[in-house]
Amino acid sequence: MDTVKRAAGKSTRNTYECHPGCSVEAALSLIDGKWKGVILYLLMERQVLRFNEFQKALPDITQRVLTAQLRSLETDGLIERTVYPVVPPKVEYRLTELGASLAPVISALSAWGNEKKFLWPKGFKRDSHLQQAG
Amino acid sequence: MDTVKRAAGKSTRNTYECHPGCSVEAALSLIDGKWKGVILYLLMERQVLRFNEFQKALPDITQRVLTAQLRSLETDGLIERTVYPVVPPKVEYRLTELGASLAPVISALSAWGNEKKFLWPKGFKRDSHLQQAG
DNA sequence: CAGAATCCTACGAGATACTG
DNA sequence: CAGTATCTCGTAGGATTCTG
Numbered sequence: 001m002d003t004v005k006r007a008a009g010k011s012t013r014n015t016y017e018c019h020p021g022c023s024v025e026a027a028l029s030l031i032d033g034k035w036k037g038v039i040l041y042l043l044m045e046r047q048v049l050r051f052n053e054f055q056k057a058l059p060d061i062t063q064r065v066l067t068a069q070l071r072s073l074e075t076d077g078l079i080e081r082t083v084y085p086v087v088p089p090k091v092e093y094r095l096t097e098l099g100a101s102l103a104p105v106i107s108a109l110s111a112w113g114n115e116k117k118f119l120w121p122k123g124f125k126r127d128s129h130l131q132q133a134g
Numbered sequence: 135m136d137t138v139k140r141a142a143g144k145s146t147r148n149t150y151e152c153h154p155g156c157s158v159e160a161a162l163s164l165i166d167g168k169w170k171g172v173i174l175y176l177l178m179e180r181q182v183l184r185f186n187e188f189q190k191a192l193p194d195i196t197q198r199v200l201t202a203q204l205r206s207l208e209t210d211g212l213i214e215r216t217v218y219p220v221v222p223p224k225v226e227y228r229l230t231e232l233g234a235s236l237a238p239v240i241s242a243l244s245a246w247g248n249e250k251k252f253l254w255p256k257g258f259k260r261d262s263h264l265q266q267a268g
Numbered sequence: 269c270a271g272a273a274t275c276c277t278a279c280g281a282g283a284t285a286c287t288g
Numbered sequence: 289c290a291g292t293a294t295c296t297c298g299t300a301g302g303a304t305t306c307t308g
Contacts, residue, residue, distance in 0.1 A: 203300095
C-alpha cells in the first residue's frame with residue numbers, strides 16, 4: 001500500500017477521578033464538542049469522507065476547527081486518517097472499529113433528536129441547506 | 135402542594151445552522167459539558183436527588199458548576215427542581231418526562247463506556263471512591 | 269442545606285491569511 | 289486539496305468566600 005496511516009497516539013482525555021456513572025462521562029468525553037458527534041454520524045452514514053466533503057456537509061465549520069475535531073477523534077482512536085501521497089493531496093477519513101462501535105450511541109442520539117424535534121430551539125430548521133456530496 | 139417548581143425557561147441552546155446529522159448535534163448539545171451526562175445517569179438510577187447528594191456522588195464537582203449544570207438541564211426541560219419551603223432548605227431534583235426519554239441515550243453511553251473500559255485513559259480507575267447515599 | 273457572588277484560567281471555537 | 293499559522297473571544301469550568 002502506498003498510503004500513510006497514523007496510529008492513535010495518546011488520548012487527549014485523562015485526569016479522570018472516577019465516580020458513579022463515570023463510564024457515561026468517559027464515553028461522552030469522546031464525542032463532546034460541537035461537531036464530533038456529527039462527524040461520527042456522517043462517517044457512519046457514508047463510510048468514508050475526504051476533508052472537503054466534511055466541509056461541504058458542514059458548511060458552518062471552519063477549517064481550523066474541523067481539523068482539530070478530526071485530529072481529536074483520530075487521537076482517541078475513533079477515526080482513521082489515510083493520506084494518499086499523490087498530488088493534489090488526498091486524505092480519507094473513516095471509522096475505526098472502535099469508532100464504529102459507537103454506532104448505538106450515535107443512533108440513539110439521532111433517534112432522540114429526531115423524535116424530539118418539535119422542541120428544538122427556535123432557530124433549528126430541519127435539514128435545510130443539507131449538502132450531499134455527489 | 136407546598137412546593138415551588140420552576141417551569142423550563144428559554145433554552146440555552148439556539149443559533150443552529152442545520153446540516154446532516156444536526157439531530158445528533160441537537161441531542162448532544164443538551165447533554166454536553168463535563169457533568170450533564172453523569173447527572174442524568176444518576177437521576178435515572180436513583181430517581182430523585184438533593185443538591186448535596188449530587189455533591190457526595192460527584193466529589194470533584196464544585197458547587198458553582200453543579201448549580202450551573204443543574205440550571206442548564208432544568209432550563210432545557212430535562213430535569214425538574216422542586217423547592218420545599220422549609221428550613222433548612224430542601225431541594226429535590228428529578229427527571230422530567232423529557233429527561234427520562236433520554237434513557238436510551240444515556241444507557242447506550244454507559245454501556246459503551248463500560249464495554250470499552252479497557253481502553254480508558256490511564257488515570258481512569260473503575261468506580262473507586264464510589265459514593266452511594268444511604 | 270443549597271445556593272449566590274466574585275474572581276480567574278484554559279480551551280473550544282470562529283475569522284482570516286497563507287502554503288506544500 | 290488539505291491543511292498550517294495567528295489572532296481573537298466567549299464561556300465552560302474551577303477556587304474561594306459569603307448567606308437566607
